[in-house]
Amino acid sequence: MPATFTKSTLLLSLLLGLTQFQAQAATAPSPAALATRLGIPNPAVIAHRGASFDAPESTAAAYKTARDLGADYLELDLQRSKDGVLFALHDNNLQRTTDVATKFPERKDSPANAFTMAELKTLDAGSWFNTAYPDRARPSFAGLKILTLDEIIDIAQGNPLHQPGLYIETKEPKQFPGIEHDLKMKLQDRGWLSPAGSKLGKSELAVGQGKGKVVLQTFEKSSLELLQKEMPKVPKILLLWVGEGNIEPASKVAFAESGEKDKAAYYAKQQPKDKAEFHRWVDYAKAQGAIGTGPSAALTKGGDQSYADLVQPWMNQYTHDQGMLVHVYTVDDAVDYQKVMDAGVDGIFTNRAAELLKFYKRPAAASVGQVLQNNGY
Numbered sequence: 001m002p003a004t005f006t007k008s009t010l011l012l013s014l015l016l017g018l019t020q021f022q023a024q025a026a027t028a029p030s031p032a033a034l035a036t037r038l039g040i041p042n043p044a045v046i047a048h049r050g051a052s053f054d055a056p057e058s059t060a061a062a063y064k065t066a067r068d069l070g071a072d073y074l075e076l077d078l079q080r081s082k083d084g085v086l087f088a089l090h091d092n093n094l095q096r097t098t099d100v101a102t103k104f105p106e107r108k109d110s111p112a113n114a115f116t117m118a119e120l121k122t123l124d125a126g127s128w129f130n131t132a133y134p135d136r137a138r139p140s141f142a143g144l145k146i147l148t149l150d151e152i153i154d155i156a157q158g159n160p161l162h163q164p165g166l167y168i169e170t171k172e173p174k175q176f177p178g179i180e181h182d183l184k185m186k187l188q189d190r191g192w193l194s195p196a197g198s199k200l201g202k203s204e205l206a207v208g209q210g211k212g213k214v215v216l217q218t219f220e221k222s223s224l225e226l227l228q229k230e231m232p233k234v235p236k237i238l239l240l241w242v243g244e245g246n247i248e249p250a251s252k253v254a255f256a257e258s259g260e261k262d263k264a265a266y267y268a269k270q271q272p273k274d275k276a277e278f279h280r281w282v283d284y285a286k287a288q289g290a291i292g293t294g295p296s297a298a299l300t301k302g303g304d305q306s307y308a309d310l311v312q313p314w315m316n317q318y319t320h321d322q323g324m325l326v327h328v329y330t331v332d333d334a335v336d337y338q339k340v341m342d343a344g345v346d347g348i349f350t351n352r353a354a355e356l357l358k359f360y361k362r363p364a365a366a367s368v369g370q371v372l373q374n375n376g377y
C-alpha cells in the first residue's frame with residue numbers, strides 16, 4: 001500500500017475519531033444540568049457513615065449529627081442479619097466497632113450476618129470510638145447501638161427543617177443473595193421510591209423529599225445489575241478503585257513486596273493499567289444504567305482511607321463526557337477538598353460533613369458540639 005494512502009487514511013481516521021469524541025462531549029449534559037435533572041445536589045455533601053469523624057460511625061449520634069449539620073446524604077453500608085433485617089455496618093465482622101469479643105467471645109470473628117438482630121442490638125457500638133479518639137470522646141457515646149435501615153430512615157425523616165437523602169452501598173453483596181430486592185421492598189414500604197415526575201420530584205424540595213432522595217452505590221458489577229433491575233429509576237453509582245475485582249492495576253506488585261511504608265503510600269502509586277482500562281469501567285457503568293461513578297482518592301495526609309488517585313482531571317473529563325457524575329470517596333481536609341474540586345468532581349463522601357459544608361460556603365447554623373448536645377450526646 002502506498003505510504004501517502006496510509007498517511008491520509010490515518011489522518012481521516014483521526015479526524016473522524018475526533019469528530020465523534022467532540023459530538024459525544026457536545027451532546028452530554030453538563031454535570032450541573034444532569035444533577036439538577038436527577039434531583040442530586042451539586043456539589044453534593046455525602047456524610048460517610050454519618051458524621052463519623054465526630055461520633056461513632058453508623059450510629060444514631062453520627063447520623064443525627066450529619067442530618068442536623070445539613071449534609072445532603074447519609075451514607076451507609078448495607079448488610080442483612082441472620083434473621084433477615086437490613087442494617088448498617090461497614091466491616092465484615094464486628095470486632096473493630098463493637099464489644100463482640102466480650103459479649104460473644106466464641107463468635108467474635110464471625111461475620112456480622114451470622115448474628116440475629118436481637119443479638120446485634122446487645123452490642124455496644126460506641127465505646128470503641130471513645131478509646132480510639134479520646135479527644136472526641138463523650139460518655140454518651142458508650143452503649144450506642146447498631147442501627148437498622150428502618151431506624152436510619154427514621155433519622156433521615158426526623159428533622160422537619162432538613163431532610164437528607166440516603167446514599168446506600170450494598171456491602172459485600174455476594175454474601176447477601178437477594179439483598180437488592182429486600183432493599184427495594186423496604187424503600188418502597190417506607191415511601192422512599194416515589195415515582196419520578198410525582199409531586200415529590202420538584203427540585204425545590206429538600207434532597208430527602210425529591211427524586212434524588214436515594215442514591216445506590218456498589219463496587220460489585222453483579223449488584224449494580226441487580227439494583228438496576230430492581231430499581232431502574234433510582235440513581236446508581238459504580239464505586240471504583242484499583243485492585244482485585246475492580247480496575248486492573250498497571251503494576252501487579254503486592255503491598256508486601258512493594259517496599260512502601262504503608263498502604264496509603266502503596267495505593268497512591270497505583271494507576272489503572274492504561275486509559276482504556278479506566279474507560280472500560282466508566283463505559284460499563286453507563287451501559288448498566290449508572291448515573292455516575294464513585295472513585296477513590298489519594299489523600300495528602302495518607303491514612304487508612306487513602307487509595308489510588310482516580311479523580312485525575314482526564315478521568316473526570318471522560319466520565320463527564322459520557323454524561324455521568326463523579327462522587328469521590330473519602331475526603332476530609334480542605335486541601336484535598338480543593339484538589340478534587342479543581343480536578344472536576346461533583347460531590348464528596350466525607351467523614352467531616354461540617355468541614356465540607358464550610359468549604360462549600362454552606363456552613364451549618366450550629367457547631368458540631370452544639371448539634372451533638374441538642375441530640376442528647
Ligand code: G3P
Binds near residue numbers: 090169239294
Ligand atoms: O461508599 C463509598 C465509600 O464508602 C467506599 O468505601 O469502604 O468506606 O465503604 P468504604
Ligand code: CA
Binds near residue numbers: 076077169
Ligand atoms: Ca461505603
